[in-house]
Amino acid sequence: MARTIQSLERAAAMLRLLAGGERRLGLSDISSSLGLAKGTAHGILRTLQQEGFVEQDAASGRYQLGAELLRLGNSYLDVHELRARALVWTDDLARSSGEAVYLGVLHQQGVLIVHHVFRPDDSRQVLEVGAMQPLHSTALGKVLSAYDPVAHSEVxxxxxxxxxxxxxxxxxxxxxxxxLTRARGWAADVEETWEGVASVAAPIHDRRRMPVGAVGVTGAVERVCQEGELRPEIIAAVRDCARAVSRDLGAGRF
Known part of the structure; x- marks a missing residue:
């Protein structure tokens, strides 16, 4: 059986302790509850605090769970709901456009692909779920950078x-x-990331009208563009898909 890392086990136990019972706990309470020396407990708390997982009240010195845990929890829930709501609409977009469809979210200063629908032509393709794309050059990344303040500051x-x-x-x-992306509601990438490849993407919003992701079509320039311009029917299809997913997430009509 693989060995576990004791410091991580202790940090996890500390977070569980702070998640239940009293909202705030002092160092003595935490160390005695977990059977740890105060120095050991304090070192773990300082590390968790630096990472945003724990916060310390300036007046009382007591500890509570930090905002970073809430952000991570919401991100997990949002991504899974986003993908579930987008399944049917992204399949329809791939069929109507004849191209591959990608669903992306902000993650670690880039775009994480959380769903990928293959181009419907029976060609050999590689599933790219879990792949990362840059924020500044891809259509998905530009959409996130335009609508999400966190993505904007990072890029x-x-x-x-x-x-x-x-x-x-x-x-x-x-x-x-x-x-320009905010003004027209979509972003493009024509050979800005990969030679011979063009993309169009639009933002997806949730019930709070917050940007939670982006959906886009990617394909060869000669198919996605016509006479040097992006095909308007593909742009319209991408925007319709983004609106449909947003409505399913509770964003309402827009």
Whole structure:
């Protein structure tokens, strides 16, 4: 049987202790409840506090669960509900567009692909669920950067790598792209991340009107574009899909 890591076990026990019973506990309460020396308990609490999992009340010195745990919990729930609500609509989008469809969420300064519908042409394709895409160059990433303040702050502070000659890396030009994305309600990536590949994406909102993800179509430039411009029917289909998923999440009509 694989050995466990004692410090992680103690941290987990500490979080469970803070999650039940009294809302706030002092160092002595925590150390005695878990059978730990005060120095050991204090070291674990300091680490959890630095990571945002625990907060210390300035007046009393007592500890309580931190906001980062709530954010992680909401993220888990949102992602699973988002994917469940999007299944039918993304299948329809793949059929109507004839291209691959991706559902992405903000994760660790990038876009995490949480759902991928293959291009419906029976060609050999690789499932990309769990893959990460950059925020600044992909259509999904631009949508998240335009609508999600956290994504925006992360992409502004990040090193925006030029993947192709078309990648926009300058902050002023990039902010202009985000303004355009907000104005028209969708974002594009035409050979900015991968040569020969074009994408269109639109934002998904929840019942609080908060951006929880983005959905997009990706395919070869010659199929997604026509005479140098993105095909309007694909743009319309992506936006309709995003609206449908948003409505299913309780966002209402918009």
């Amino acid at each position: 502004v502070d990040a090193d925006r790598e030029a993947f192709t000659p078309r990648t926009v890396t300058g902050l002023g030009d990039f902010e202009g792209l985000l303004d």
